[in-house]
Amino acid sequence: MEELMRYILQFGNLNKLQIELIEKNITFLEIQKDNYFSEAGKIPKQVGFVIEGVIRGCYYNNKSEEITRCFISENSLVVDYVNFESNTVTTEYLQAITNCKLIVFSKHNWEELSQTIVGWNTIKNKMVQKCMYQKSRKNPVISQDATTRYLEFLENYPSLANRIPLAHIASYIGVTQQSLSRIRKNIS
Structure with missing residues (x-):
């Protein structure tokens, strides 16, 4: 309350x-x-x-x-x-x-x-x-590359990356789960 x-x-x-x-x-x-x-x-x-x-x-x-x-x-x-x-x-x-x-x-x-x-x-x-x-x-800008969209997701939703299923993050940034896994691996 x-x-x-x-x-x-x-x-x-x-x-x-x-x-x-x-x-x-x-x-x-x-x-x-x-x-x-x-x-x-x-x-x-x-x-x-x-x-x-x-x-x-x-x-x-x-x-x-x-x-x-x-x-x-x-x-x-x-x-x-x-x-x-x-x-x-x-x-x-x-x-x-x-x-x-x-x-x-x-x-x-x-x-x-x-x-x-x-x-x-x-x-x-x-x-x-x-x-x-x-x-x-x-909303992510689809004209950006997928890595940029993921980084913007992390900036806009810093507390959510480890709380929500990857499938929803992938859907949000407009990529497959496999692509998202590669992006995450490349930036870590």
């Missing part, structure tokens, strides 16, 4: 009553490794805050290949916000790649905070912008 409040308070000020209201509008959720926080073909129904674990955003391309788009770890929001907000079906999966513990807001509770807390929309918008920026800026 403290982690969530520290995160929220980066984006604006809240008084004690407002913090208590936020705390009343959350639930805790545990997701086992390989299970989904949100699935393609469904409407996202919640906003999460990762307390522990790693979630990846992924989708399937037109060749039915699974592509990892981003990683979301501790002290970050996790949500497909565009589809959550517009109540539309998503094409992306948000999958736990480790066992995860999250604090979760339902759509109803998330909206209730906007109607009840003065200034919540400003705080919420800043949190969502940070969430979307983190997802977009960390």
Whole structure:
């Protein structure tokens, strides 16, 4: 809970009553490794805050290949916000790649905070912008060589290299697992 409040308070000020209201509008959720926080073909129904674990955003391309788009770890929001907000079906999966513990807001509770807390929309918008920026800026640039993409992965996600399966890292940087193994061997 403290982690969530520290995160929220980066984006604006809240008084004690407002913090208590936020705390009343959350639930805790545990997701086992390989299970989904949100699935393609469904409407996202919640906003999460990762307390522990790693979630990846992924989708399937037109060749039915699974592509990892981003990683979301501790002290970050996790949500497909565009589809959550517009109540539309998503094409992306948000999958736990480790066992995860999250604090979760339902759509109803998330909206209730906007109607009840003065200034919540400003705080919420800043949190969502940070969430979307983190997802977009960390995508590897395919025009770069694979070693450069892997080094950028290590720079962007320094704590994840030894926590997540190599298959997901390989998918993220756009190479096979064998190629990733060679890259790792060559730079160590």
